[in-house]
Amino acid sequence: xxxxxxxxxxGAIPTLFALIVISFFIMRVAPGGPFSGNRKLTAAVLENMNxxxxxxxxxxxxxxxxxxxxxxxxxxxxxxYKDFSVTELIVQGIPVSLEVGLWAMLFATITGIALGIAGAxxxxxxxxxxxxxxxxxxxxxPTFVIGPLLxxxxxxxxxxxxxxxxxxxxxxxxxxxxxLALPNIAYISRLTRGSxxxxxxxxxxxxxxxxxxxxxxxIWKHALTGAMLPVIAYLGPATAITVTGSxxxxxxxxxxxxxRYFVEGASNRDYPLVxxxxxxxxxxxxxxxxxxxxxxxxxDPKVSYE
Amino acid sequence: xxxxxxxxxxxxxxxxxxxxxxxxxxxxxRNKLAVASMFILLLIALACFGGPLLFPYGxxxxxxxxxxxxxxxxxxxxxxxxxxxxxxxxRVLKGGQVSLAVGFVGAFAAVIIGVVYGAVSGYVGGKxxxxxxRTVDVLYGIPxxxxxxxxxxxxxxxxxxxxxxxxxVVVLWLTPAVIARGQAVSLRHREFVDxxxxxxxxxxxxxxxxxxxxxLNVVIVYSSLLVxxxxxxxxxxxxxxxxxxxPSTSWGSLIDTGANAIETDPRLLLLPGCMLAATLFCLNFxxxxxxxxxxxxxx
Numbered sequence: 001x002x003x004x005x006x007x008x009x010x011g012a013i014p015t016l017f018a019l020i021v022i023s024f025f026i027m028r029v030a031p032g033g034p035f036s037g038n039r040k041l042t043a044a045v046l047e048n049m050n051x052x053x054x055x056x057x058x059x060x061x062x063x064x065x066x067x068x069x070x071x072x073x074x075x076x077x078x079x080x081y082k083d084f085s086v087t088e089l090i091v092q093g094i095p096v097s098l099e100v101g102l103w104a105m106l107f108a109t110i111t112g113i114a115l116g117i118a119g120a121x122x123x124x125x126x127x128x129x130x131x132x133x134x135x136x137x138x139x140x141x142p143t144f145v146i147g148p149l150l151x152x153x154x155x156x157x158x159x160x161x162x163x164x165x166x167x168x169x170x171x172x173x174x175x176x177x178x179x180l181a182l183p184n185i186a187y188i189s190r191l192t193r194g195s196x197x198x199x200x201x202x203x204x205x206x207x208x209x210x211x212x213x214x215x216x217x218x219i220w221k222h223a224l225t226g227a228m229l230p231v232i233a234y235l236g237p238a239t240a241i242t243v244t245g246s247x248x249x250x251x252x253x254x255x256x257x258x259x260r261y262f263v264e265g266a267s268n269r270d271y272p273l274v275x276x277x278x279x280x281x282x283x284x285x286x287x288x289x290x291x292x293x294x295x296x297x298x299x300d301p302k303v304s305y306e
Numbered sequence: 307x308x309x310x311x312x313x314x315x316x317x318x319x320x321x322x323x324x325x326x327x328x329x330x331x332x333x334x335x336r337n338k339l340a341v342a343s344m345f346i347l348l349l350i351a352l353a354c355f356g357g358p359l360l361f362p363y364g365x366x367x368x369x370x371x372x373x374x375x376x377x378x379x380x381x382x383x384x385x386x387x388x389x390x391x392x393x394x395x396x397r398v399l400k401g402g403q404v405s406l407a408v409g410f411v412g413a414f415a416a417v418i419i420g421v422v423y424g425a426v427s428g429y430v431g432g433k434x435x436x437x438x439x440r441t442v443d444v445l446y447g448i449p450x451x452x453x454x455x456x457x458x459x460x461x462x463x464x465x466x467x468x469x470x471x472x473x474x475v476v477v478l479w480l481t482p483a484v485i486a487r488g489q490a491v492s493l494r495h496r497e498f499v500d501x502x503x504x505x506x507x508x509x510x511x512x513x514x515x516x517x518x519x520x521x522l523n524v525v526i527v528y529s530s531l532l533v534x535x536x537x538x539x540x541x542x543x544x545x546x547x548x549x550x551x552x553p554s555t556s557w558g559s560l561i562d563t564g565a566n567a568i569e570t571d572p573r574l575l576l577l578p579g580c581m582l583a584a585t586l587f588c589l590n591f592x593x594x595x596x597x598x599x600x601x602x603x604x605x
Contacts, residue, residue: 015443019447026456136587142538142582144545145575251545263547266548267547274459282448289447
């Protein structure tokens with residue numbers, strides 16, 4: 001088991017490395033260098049600036065330098081926010097992004113599993129059909145359509161929640177968390193429903209019933225335990241969806257998180273900022289996939305450690 | 307799996323006297339939701355590509371006598387106009403042209419790249435297969451949205467639309483590649499491939515004439531979701547201001563405009579939003595229907 005975990009972690013290193021290499025070299029060939037602004041610089045100034053940022057060295061040395069600074073969590077200076085380093089911007093943004101993201105994951109998991117179980121226990125009942133419609137909507141309609149729609153209904157019409165903005169109050173967090181959770185609620189409820197229906201048909205559940213174990217205990221202990229495995233396996237991809245979704249959510253609801261820096265950086269060609277966020281978020285998703293795999297290995301005896 | 311794969315080349319007579327493809331198609335046409343979705347999608351496409359021809363004015367033409375006209379289906383502006391007097395219906399249809407074109411052409415290109423890559427990898431096997439598939443594994447681990455944005459940034463000087471299109475295709479060919487490889491591996495040692503080799507065909511000819519065509523129908527079924535993914539990605543990026551930009555429009559960029567105007571004119575959000583949602587719903591149902599009808603494991 002331990003060996004499996006180690007192997008899985010080592011297996012992820014090429015992915016992480018590829019992520020860093022790709023973003024580094026893409027940013028190198030990207031048009032519009034950091035100093036090609038509106039102001040024309042004299043050759044001497046340009047040379048000095050290139051020297052200051054080590055742009056005069058061969059590319060592989062620059063890459064080595066970048067790798068070395070990454071090890072120290074130093075993502076370099078931001079080209080747009082001159083007074084901040086990328087690390088400072090990320091440190092500012094990450095608590096906010098994490099808060100929204102983690103609440104959304106928690107909300108999606110609980111709601112999704114609950115809807116899925118309800119649907120599986122009373123197939124084609126009212127709850128099942130409603131959950132089905134919610135799931136279909138969550139899968140088919142992108143968050144950037146649902147978000148503004150909910151802003152119109154709950155922000156402008158009903159005035160239950162603020163339309164946008166981030167003042168740290170609970171009210172301001174509810175809409176973003178719900179919108180961010182919606183796609184995952186959809187997937188998790190479908191997954192839970194499917195695997196729960198399958199689990200209720202298995203021999204071990206029939207055996208448990210035949211032994212005279214009460215229906216509640218059969219559902220919650222025997223069937224649900226088996227049915228949770230695909231859901232746990234989904235938590236890796238769910239993290240990727242949440243991370244990507246948070247970029248949109250922060251844009252729509254004006255949340256000062258990392259996703260907004262990413263979009264701003266991409267439109268301003270603030271390459272170090274874009275690279276920093278990409279590597280950080282890519283790293284988070286890779287980490288989530290590792291944890292998911294290890295958790296699966298621990299819970300499911302059928303997963304081989306090979 | 308194999309029965310379906312052979313279906314494209316040799317019609318295997320099943321008990322009912324139907325080729326597997328026809329049997330699958332019959333299964334698909336029994337799925338009312340999927341068939342209806344196909345019709346609605348066709349209607350949307352017809353409206354987007356044919357509709358604008360019927361308008362006597364263009365997307366940017368302002369009608370100053372009817373500024374911010376309300377929805378009135380019988381007037382000259384059925385869906386009304388925006389604050390510049392531009393016709394909303396026309397703008398939504400024109401935006402649909404871009405979204406649908408990028409979606410279908412993009413998915414097509416991604417499938418072609420993926421199938422060739424996967425077919426070569428699976429057919430040749432050995433070290434090359436190992437190398438090619440390790441590459442796919444590594445790329446799969448990276449959240450694709452960030453890759454799309456990175457590549458988009460590099461290509462942006464070629465023009466916004468091209469950059470968007472290429473970056474989406476470059477990232478989304480992975481799924482078809484994996485599926486095509488699986489097909490190619492199962493086809494590699496079949497008799498007709500041996501026969502082709504014995505008959506003197508080169509490896510490349512075999513890949514082109516036997517492996518790729520026989521992988522294609524399975525790949526297409528599973529890649530139907532790819533159209534959906536490309537359309538979502540395109541509108542996602544356009545919404546964030548990283549994709550299609552004025553004067554070009556797509557549903558994503560229209561939704562972006564609408565999302566900033568929800569307090570003044572919710573129509574600007576609702577019209578493109580509904581069109582995009584309807585298209586995505588249809589594509590979802592079609593993909594589900596195709597999978598149920600063509601997936602050999604479901605029989």
